[in-house]
Amino acid sequence: MSSVLLERGRARTRWRRWLYGGLGAAAAVGLLAVLGVLIPLDWVTTLSAVFMYILLAEGWNILGGYAGYLNFGMVTFFGVGAYTAGVLCTQYNVHPLLTIPLAGIMATVVALLVGVPALRLRGVYFAILTLIISFLTQVLVTNLDITGGASGIYMPSLPFDPFTNEQIFYYAFLGLMLLAVLLAFIIEHSRFGYALVAIREDEDPAEILGVRTTWLKTQALLLGAFLAGVAGAIYAFHTSYIEPQGTFSLDISIDVVLMSLVGGLGTWQGPVIGVPLMLVTAQVLRILAGELPFFGSTIPPEFDRVVFGIILILVALLAPYGVMGLVRRVRGRRLTV
Amino acid sequence: MAYFLQLVFAGAAQGCIYALIGLGFSIIFKASQVINFAQGELLLVGTYVVASAVLNWHLPFLLALPLGLLVTIVIGLLFERLVLRRMIGRPPFTILMITIGLDIILRTLVIVGWGSRTIPAATPFAVTSGFNVAGVHLGSSDLWTIGVTIVLCAALYYFFRHTRYGLAMRATALDQEAALAMGIDVRNVYALAWGLAAAITTLGGVLLAIDSLAIDPNFGNAALVAFPAIILGGLDSVSGAVIGGVIIGLTSVLTAGYESRLPAVVGTGLHEVTPYLIMILILMIRPYGLFGSRKVERI
Numbered sequence: 001m002s003s004v005l006l007e008r009g010r011a012r013t014r015w016r017r018w019l020y021g022g023l024g025a026a027a028a029v030g031l032l033a034v035l036g037v038l039i040p041l042d043w044v045t046t047l048s049a050v051f052m053y054i055l056l057a058e059g060w061n062i063l064g065g066y067a068g069y070l071n072f073g074m075v076t077f078f079g080v081g082a083y084t085a086g087v088l089c090t091q092y093n094v095h096p097l098l099t100i101p102l103a104g105i106m107a108t109v110v111a112l113l114v115g116v117p118a119l120r121l122r123g124v125y126f127a128i129l130t131l132i133i134s135f136l137t138q139v140l141v142t143n144l145d146i147t148g149g150a151s152g153i154y155m156p157s158l159p160f161d162p163f164t165n166e167q168i169f170y171y172a173f174l175g176l177m178l179l180a181v182l183l184a185f186i187i188e189h190s191r192f193g194y195a196l197v198a199i200r201e202d203e204d205p206a207e208i209l210g211v212r213t214t215w216l217k218t219q220a221l222l223l224g225a226f227l228a229g230v231a232g233a234i235y236a237f238h239t240s241y242i243e244p245q246g247t248f249s250l251d252i253s254i255d256v257v258l259m260s261l262v263g264g265l266g267t268w269q270g271p272v273i274g275v276p277l278m279l280v281t282a283q284v285l286r287i288l289a290g291e292l293p294f295f296g297s298t299i300p301p302e303f304d305r306v307v308f309g310i311i312l313i314l315v316a317l318l319a320p321y322g323v324m325g326l327v328r329r330v331r332g333r334r335l336t337v
Numbered sequence: 338m339a340y341f342l343q344l345v346f347a348g349a350a351q352g353c354i355y356a357l358i359g360l361g362f363s364i365i366f367k368a369s370q371v372i373n374f375a376q377g378e379l380l381l382v383g384t385y386v387v388a389s390a391v392l393n394w395h396l397p398f399l400l401a402l403p404l405g406l407l408v409t410i411v412i413g414l415l416f417e418r419l420v421l422r423r424m425i426g427r428p429p430f431t432i433l434m435i436t437i438g439l440d441i442i443l444r445t446l447v448i449v450g451w452g453s454r455t456i457p458a459a460t461p462f463a464v465t466s467g468f469n470v471a472g473v474h475l476g477s478s479d480l481w482t483i484g485v486t487i488v489l490c491a492a493l494y495y496f497f498r499h500t501r502y503g504l505a506m507r508a509t510a511l512d513q514e515a516a517l518a519m520g521i522d523v524r525n526v527y528a529l530a531w532g533l534a535a536a537i538t539t540l541g542g543v544l545l546a547i548d549s550l551a552i553d554p555n556f557g558n559a560a561l562v563a564f565p566a567i568i569l570g571g572l573d574s575v576s577g578a579v580i581g582g583v584i585i586g587l588t589s590v591l592t593a594g595y596e597s598r599l600p601a602v603v604g605t606g607l608h609e610v611t612p613y614l615i616m617i618l619i620l621m622i623r624p625y626g627l628f629g630s631r632k633v634e635r636i
Contacts, residue, residue: 068430070433124372124429124433125620125624127372128372128568131564132613132616135613136610139610254441257434257437258434258438261434265430303449305445306441306445306446308438308441309438309439309440309445310438312434312438312441313420313435313438313442316424316434316435317423317424
């Protein structure tokens with residue numbers, strides 16, 4: 001009798017948790033949707049960048065966070081996406097909207113070519129290989145003819161005024177980011193997600209217990225690459241000019257990992273917390289940099305990256321599982337007492 | 338034939354530089370199983386300090402060099418003492434990212450301190466100095482590079498075989514707990530590894546800067562070219578780093594010398610990627626390298 005009551009009570013708490021969670025999420029989405037029309041233009045741009053990095057970080061998180069493979073190659077898929085959109089749009093007159101899914105597919109194909117050999121490696125070897133592959137892709141794109149070499153590609157601009165333009169990209173990145181976060185949420189609570197975590201904890205026993213490690217790791221990489229490719233394509237239309245140094249910058253790969261780590265690896269909330277934390281800090285510093293005195297002169301704009309480095313070191317020292325690790329510790333304490 | 342010998346000489350000199358930078362990686366990795374991604378930026382700071390000391394403060398090169406080494410050794414020791422020592426036992430993933438944090442900080446400080454434009458490198462030689470033997474020009478900077486590397490390798494050999502601290506380092510690399518039980522202070526070993534690695538890498542960087550005449554904030558990417566060398570030699574093999582470095586240097590320079598005779602499709606720019614192609618090949622068939630210890634690697 002009591003067990004039935006207990007069961008009913010438990011179901012009710014679970015239902016209530018889902019209700020609150022859903023309401024909270026709906027409120028946040030609604031707020032972000034309204035913000036797109038309310039806030040000044042430079043903050044619309046900053047938030048677009050935040051959404052784009054969340055998209056990239058959620059994509060990275062599938063293999064990097066859940067399965068524990070330190071992938072420094074996200075910028076390769078991002079850049080391939082951007083250049084696919086650029087080349088198709090300017091040289092083959094493909095409709096811009098059509099180039100976006102094609103960019104995702106192209107990035108996935110590249111991920112398959114790179115990933116199948118790379119995923120045979122583990123640990124530092126995987127990290128080094130993906131880092132070197134990013135570097136090599138940059139060299140390749142600089143030297144190819146079809147990509148316009150070092151001079152890059154000028155993208156066609158949309159037929160709107162600058163403000164509407166920014167808003168269109170704001171909502172495009174917002175929508176895609178929501179899909180990516182939803183995808184991460186679903187993966188985290190699926191057999192696929194649990195299998196990836198098993199790979200992270202100990203790969204060989206996982207394989208012995210029947211987890212098809214190679215296939216699952218490949219799937220995780222391809223999913224992430226698709227998201228990065230789509231993000232790259234929209235980025236290309238947004239910045240309206242792409243060139244190898246910036247689009248394939250290793251900093252992008254490193255920032256994606258860094259922001260996910262600060263938020264909390266292997267949690268769907270990690271990127272959602274880590275990315276705004278870092279990017280908004282950087283933006284605020286950039287605004288302050290114009291005003292604050294610094295040894296007699298003003299703080300140079302590059303200084304925000306020093307803060308990135310310091311935040312990374314502090315988080316790794318004090319909160320090894322990121323902000324989400326702290327949240328879980330507090331919540332765990334409350335529930336167990 | 339003279340052309341071939343000239344290339345071999347240049348390749349050996351370049352290989353010695355890769356070897357020095359690679360030694361920095363493998364000494365730290367062997368001691369503490371950490372790949373130090375900030376290695377390139379330690380080298381960057383070192384070369385900038387040496388260049389400033391010579392060009393702005395008008396110190397003689399032989400005084401500027403120890404100053405540069407000292408600065409990077411201090412950075413390496415401080416980082417090891419204040420940050421890494423608290424990270425012992427944490428997942429390698431996090432430790433690796435923390436070295437990237439140091440990398441970002443150092444690179445940005447260089448940009449903030451010196452600006453992002455290119456500055457001339459400090460050099461004790463005139464560009465054309467050196468002498469000819471049988472039609473081969475032996476430049477003094479290349480001769481010095483090879484000489485310094487040989488002397489340094491001999492010193493390291495002696496250090497690791499016959500001194501207390503060298504033996505302590507090897508014992509720790511072999512079995513950390515057993516070394517602790519025998520009374521070796523493992524913390525000192527880590528500090529020593531970081532100091533040594535910082536100094537050797539900076540030396541490599543300064544020699545590379547003499548070769549390339551100018552430096553800019555991207556100079557730290559030189560550490561990327563050391564990856565093929567250490568992967569080829571085996572990440573945890575100190576002698577492997579040297580042999581790998583020389584092989585990669587020779588291959589790279591020989592490809593550069595002969596690529597114009599290849600069909601145009603593979604021609605120009607091939608020498609930039611050959612080291613990495615060798616590295617990828619080695620990773621596919623023998624990830625632990627030529628001299629590394631064979632074990633399953635995972636994070």
